[in-house]
Amino acid sequence: xxxxxxxxxxxxxxxxxxxxxxxxxxxxxxxxxxxxxxxxxxxxxxxxxxxxxxxxxxxxxxxxxxxxxxxxxxxxxxxxxxxxxxxxxxxxxxxxx
Numbered sequence: 001x002x003x004x005x006x007x008x009x010x011x012x013x014x015x016x017x018x019x020x021x022x023x024x025x026x027x028x029x030x031x032x033x034x035x036x037x038x039x040x041x042x043x044x045x046x047x048x049x050x051x052x053x054x055x056x057x058x059x060x061x062x063x064x065x066x067x068x069x070x071x072x073x074x075x076x077x078x079x080x081x082x083x084x085x086x087x088x089x090x091x092x093x094x095x096x097x
């Protein structure tokens with residue numbers, strides 16, 4: 001588990017319906033998570049933050065959309081705006097196949 005995951009996991013899980021009822025955007029949640037992560041790093045050098053954030057967000061996004069489409073990769077690719085081949089590569093990368 002990365003420090004970024006720890007920072008996020010310390011936050012209470014919020015159901016999607018609750019998120020819709022708040023005035024906070026996805027960007028607000030990202031800012032809070034990144035800020036929390038950087039605070040936990042103290043004086044340690046932060047590197048590869050961009051890739052870390054992408055990988056931490058991409059896997060749950062893929063997992064959620066796959067679940068919503070009953071694992072239909074064509075529908076998932078369409079919803080995400082990805083080519084089906086690109087989707088499959090991403091699913092393999094995160095062990096979701």
